[in-house]
Amino acid sequence: MATGRTHRPATRSRGIPEATVARLPLYLRALTALSERSVPTVSSEELAAAAGVNSAKLRKDFSYLGSYGTRGVGYDVEYLVYQISRELGLTQDWPVVIVGIGNLGAALANYGGFASRGFRVAALIDADPAMEGRQVAGIAVRHSDDLERIIQDNGVSIGVITTPPSVAQQVCDRLVAAGVTSILNFAPTVLTVPDGVDVRKVDLSIELQILAFHEQRKAGEEAANAPAAARGDASEQGPDGDVPAVMPA
Amino acid sequence: MATGRTHRPATRSRGIPEATVARLPLYLRALTALSERSVPTVSSEELAAAAGVNSAKLRKDFSYLGSYGTRGVGYDVEYLVYQISRELGLTQDWPVVIVGIGNLGAALANYGGFASRGFRVAALIDADPAMEGRQVAGIAVRHSDDLERIIQDNGVSIGVITTPPSVAQQVCDRLVAAGVTSILNFAPTVLTVPDGVDVRKVDLSIELQILAFHEQRKAGEEAANAPAAARGDASEQGPDGDVPAVMPA
DNA sequence: ACGTGTGAAAGTTTTCACAGCG
DNA sequence: CGCTGTGAAAACTTTCACACGT
Numbered sequence: 001m002a003t004g005r006t007h008r009p010a011t012r013s014r015g016i017p018e019a020t021v022a023r024l025p026l027y028l029r030a031l032t033a034l035s036e037r038s039v040p041t042v043s044s045e046e047l048a049a050a051a052g053v054n055s056a057k058l059r060k061d062f063s064y065l066g067s068y069g070t071r072g073v074g075y076d077v078e079y080l081v082y083q084i085s086r087e088l089g090l091t092q093d094w095p096v097v098i099v100g101i102g103n104l105g106a107a108l109a110n111y112g113g114f115a116s117r118g119f120r121v122a123a124l125i126d127a128d129p130a131m132e133g134r135q136v137a138g139i140a141v142r143h144s145d146d147l148e149r150i151i152q153d154n155g156v157s158i159g160v161i162t163t164p165p166s167v168a169q170q171v172c173d174r175l176v177a178a179g180v181t182s183i184l185n186f187a188p189t190v191l192t193v194p195d196g197v198d199v200r201k202v203d204l205s206i207e208l209q210i211l212a213f214h215e216q217r218k219a220g221e222e223a224a225n226a227p228a229a230a231r232g233d234a235s236e237q238g239p240d241g242d243v244p245a246v247m248p249a
Numbered sequence: 250m251a252t253g254r255t256h257r258p259a260t261r262s263r264g265i266p267e268a269t270v271a272r273l274p275l276y277l278r279a280l281t282a283l284s285e286r287s288v289p290t291v292s293s294e295e296l297a298a299a300a301g302v303n304s305a306k307l308r309k310d311f312s313y314l315g316s317y318g319t320r321g322v323g324y325d326v327e328y329l330v331y332q333i334s335r336e337l338g339l340t341q342d343w344p345v346v347i348v349g350i351g352n353l354g355a356a357l358a359n360y361g362g363f364a365s366r367g368f369r370v371a372a373l374i375d376a377d378p379a380m381e382g383r384q385v386a387g388i389a390v391r392h393s394d395d396l397e398r399i400i401q402d403n404g405v406s407i408g409v410i411t412t413p414p415s416v417a418q419q420v421c422d423r424l425v426a427a428g429v430t431s432i433l434n435f436a437p438t439v440l441t442v443p444d445g446v447d448v449r450k451v452d453l454s455i456e457l458q459i460l461a462f463h464e465q466r467k468a469g470e471e472a473a474n475a476p477a478a479a480r481g482d483a484s485e486q487g488p489d490g491d492v493p494a495v496m497p498a
Numbered sequence: 499a500c501g502t503g504t505g506a507a508a509g510t511t512t513t514c515a516c517a518g519c520g
Numbered sequence: 521c522g523c524t525g526t527g528a529a530a531a532c533t534t535t536c537a538c539a540c541g542t
Contacts, residue, residue: 017510017511018510018511019510019511019512020511021459021462022455022459024458024462025452025454025455025458025459026455028458029437030439043522043523043524044523044524044525045523050439051439052439054512054513055523056512056513056514056515057511057512057513059523059524059525059526060511060512060513060525060526062524062525063524063525063526067524067525069523069524069525070519070520070523070524071518071519071520071522071523071524071525072519072520072521072522072523072524073520073522073523073524074522074523074524075524087462088458088461088462088465089461089462089464089465089466090458090461092465094457094461094464096457102356102359103352103353103355103356103359104352104353104356104360106352106356107351107352107353107355107356108453110351110352111353111453111454113437113452113453113454114453114454114457117454117458118461119454119457119461157464158457158460158461158464160457181464181467182460182461182463182464183460184456184457184460188278188362190279190299190300190301196467198460198463198464200456200459200460202451202453202456203274203362204357204360204362204363204451205274205360205362205363205365205366205368206271206274206275207433207449207451208343208345208363208366208368208407208409208433209273209274209277209337209339209366210270210271210274210449211407211431211432211433211447211449212337212338212339212343212367212368212407212431213270213273213336213337213338214431214447215338215343215406215407215430215431215447216337216338216341217338218430218445266532266533267532267533268532268533268534269533292500292501292502293501293502294501303534303535304501305534305535305536305537306533306534306535308501308502308503308504309503309504309533309534309535311502311503312502312503312504316502316503318501318502318503319501319502319541319542320500320501320502320503320540320541320542321499321500321501321502321541321542322500322501322502322542323500323501323502324502
């Protein structure tokens with residue numbers, strides 16, 4: 001068996017399960033909101049509700065980080081914010097570049113959620129000379145000829161691709177060659193990258209297709225309709241079912 | 250959130266596992282590309298490579314749909330395209346509305362991937378009177394006062410929310426009250442919906458945070474690192490919609 | 499031969515339920 | 521008490537490996 005090249009134990013993340021990591025940002029957002037309202041402590045039940053998950057899951061998730069709660073009381077909001085931020089690596093500054101400044105690239109550049117949490121848009125890059133020097137979200141758009149220099153000068157390790165799919169792979173190759181090791185891909189293409197580079201994909205039309213699947217099912221049920229029980233369905237949004245892993249090449 | 254939480258009994262989707270559903274759009278995309286190049290058949294190995302998954306997983310996934318392949322040969326591309334489309338409910342037309350026509354809403358309106366796969370943007374809706382009547386992607390922007398009428402007149406069951414987080418919940422409530430039963434939420438908020446309504450969330454900053462986590466880990470390993478083994482890591486990309494951490498600066 | 503289709507094993511994630519601590 | 525932290529069970533997903541049809 002085994003063709004020599006076996007896979008990584010994948011989430012060798014040594015410790016925190018991938019599913020938990022994917023939820024930490026959720027908790028962090030809920031906690032940040034509480035922090036702004038100066039709420040000092042929160043129970044797993046309350047926080048879980050705010051984050052849209054159930055409390056057992058949340059407690060289990062936190063147990064991977066350590067014992068940060070107080071029995072009979074709950075969690076200290078500020079302390080947890082700090083611990084999760086640290087775990088996620090958000091206590092440091094991450095310069096990112098966005099390549100492809102169309103509507104989507106512009107939307108991302110304007111997105112407050114980035115800057116507010118450790119991410120700094122180091123540059124906007126586009127291949128269109130007409131875009132050069134134009135300002136988007138207060139940042140000058142630079143030409144893709146300078147991509148390598150920009151990456152290196154700013155120590156960028158995270159790149160966001162919002163180009164048309166036809167050029168996504170070559171942009172990706174250049175980013176990787178220049179030193180980027182994490183890529184967030186919005187282009188509807190499968191990117192090929194060397195080992196050691198992480199790719200996450202966000203695909204707008206895939207999400208809609210998954211909704212359509214469930215929508216269709218609802219319609220079918222209604223039609224073929226057994227009476228009685230209304231099927232409970234939705235709830236606990238987010239990681240509904242998706243999560244085609246992220247890892248091994 | 251609310252009081253009577255129903256947790257996902259969900260996915261007794263009668264058959265197809267959620268994880269498989271989430272990959273069907275991926276296969277469909279790869280197959281469509283093959284179809285366009287007039288490739289008549291494809292093996293699980295080839296298709297898996299094109300979709301960025303492994304072949305065992307793909308075969309298992311397809312086995313839930315039925316036996317659509319031919320042993321010793323592979324899968325008929327056209328036939329599979331049809332079967333998957335049907336399974337996903339893409340053989341029918343899904344009118345959608347996009348609420349909140351900022352950069353992101355405009356990006357979505359312009360996104361070709363929608364129209365090409367059964368989705369039709371029935372209307373763009375914004376609360377800003379200044380946007381009213383303006384054309385985005387060839388579609389007139391309508392005022393949110395007309396939301397209910399638009400939903401009903403067009404039989405819309407899927408809504409996309411690209412508003413600021415502060416109004417997302419109320420937009421959601423109005424959509425649901427008007428008859429929408431599936432919502433794709435881009436606002437960084439947890440939406441509360443009644444049972445029977447599906448919500449999927451796409452959050453840009455969450456994806457970045459997950460990348461940051463892995464990036465940090467790489468850096469740590471590298472530092473602590475004995476040479477030798479290069480850790481395989483990335484690839485087999487995947488969606489994974491979730492939520493972010495936001496701190497309104 | 500060849501590659502699909504699939505039981506069975508392995509791995510991961512969620513849920514349960516309760517011991518134990520403040 | 522009330523609520524965290526966690527073993528243990530249940531559910532789900534991925535991977536293996538090979539029988540079987542073409």
